[in-house]
Amino acid sequence: MRSLTISLVSEFYKSRKTLAFWAAIILPFVICALVAFGFYTSSDKVLKMHYLPIMLWLRYLGAALGVMGVLILPFYVIFMAFSVNNIEHKNDTWKTLFAQPLNKFSIYAAKYLYAVILIFVCLFLFAAFTFVFGHLLQALVPKYNFNQYDPSLVLVKFYAKLFLASLGILSIQFILSLLWGDFLKPMGIGFIGTIMGIITGNVGWKYAYLIPYSHPSLVLNSSTAARKLSDPSDFPIFTQEIYTSLIYALVLFVIGYFIVTKKSIK
């Protein structure tokens, strides 16, 4: 456990000046700010629709969630899984890392866990910024009725589900980035996977849930469906695609450990 904590602190220390780390913070800020800016400048149009508070929130958060879930999340995961491993590939530091008096599994697990934490932070900030900017909009445009509904539960559930749905992709990309030091292979495979995921997820293919790349799309589809409910937060988190994502994550996490102990040392 001590090994794991130490390795995790070191992962943070190493990557705190890298783009992968800052992207987890800047990405949600910029996207939420852009969406809020859109709602601010076109407030006349939005106000004409006379949304109920609950529908106004769903419209607003759906704008961020849509861009985010389908495209940005998978690509952020691909890039971040690459970046966390590339730090060691690029500097040829795998062998030094494994020659430290630390448990080998902890070193690997810390790396994986760090990637998971970055995704978590990124999605948490998405939810937080959505909430904050919503209330900021309310302050700037008093005619909005954001203040008449509390979206916290919907936000938390949407993003929690998206987080769990992204773990399958993360595990695949993590292994690809362990295997190859260059960016093109994991990026290429991830790109194809993501496109495939979007298509299969959206056409509603029966077995789409077996492709991890389709999980965020499937989650988004279910969230679109949730809007039609009288209480939009009343949807289950643990659905088929989430279970699949978690199983993928677990199995690939274990396989990754064997790869890293065999490969890194030559």
Place this chain on the structure above:
Amino acid sequence: MGNYAIETVGLNFNFGNQAIVKDLSLQVPKGSIYGFLGPNGAGKTTTIKILLNLLKSSNDQVFIFGKEINHNRIASLKRIGALVEQPAIYGHLTGKENLINRCILLGINKSKADEMLSLVGLSDASNKKASKYSLGMKQRLGIALALVSDPELLLLDEPTNGLDPNGIIEVRNLMIDLATKHNKTILVSSHLLAEIERTATHVGIINKGRLLFQGTINELHLLSKPMLEIEVSKTSDAAAFLTQAGYEILEITDKKIIVPFTSPEDSGALNTLLIQKGFTVSSLYLQKKDLENLFLDITKNN
């Protein structure tokens, strides 16, 4: 076994079908500077990786301070500092941050970082990105990283690679300092004998995965027997005469005879003998094979 910092017993290692290390039995005494010599590709780096448990050995072949490495991996690694191949440095971090990161991993006080930087003379460059360092600075930072945990045993793989003459001397003095004043054991690999000769107390020579020589530096010197080179007229007659007189002839060329050197007195007696017999001796020369040639001989013949 108790006196060795490193002991390997009949160590073998293969990459696939290719045997890299064959029946290697290293014995590195505590407190020694052990020069691990061999041409490029002899198996030095592979051996060092085995000593760090990066490559797996069988369960009864590698002992660090008397303890089998596979069963005591973490305990053994705690006592080792290492520099393997190129120094492993994070280019996007500064020299100091590299050291602090290592302090985090080792769970030691971060103030050690500054101490190490001044030890290897990098204090002025401590806040410069390591990717901007020169090769020599990187090498020094690598040594600082190996030293930061104050380990009892240092494994240095060609630590003077890329250093200028000044840097080489500094590293040499640092090694001697660490071994004599701080009682550390150092295994330093190199393909240059001259480099090892000045610092090492013990030497192991490896070629094609086999250990060809192991012993103290004096034992290595003894291997190179001194010889007496005699420049003399009518060499073949002179040689025949000397053989009759009971001398051992090592080599005859058309101008010279080479015999084993025993003492200056014997050389003088031999000279007198030849002159009395009417030969003209134009020079007597004590020839000592230097270690470089000896090293070449040892590695060439095997």
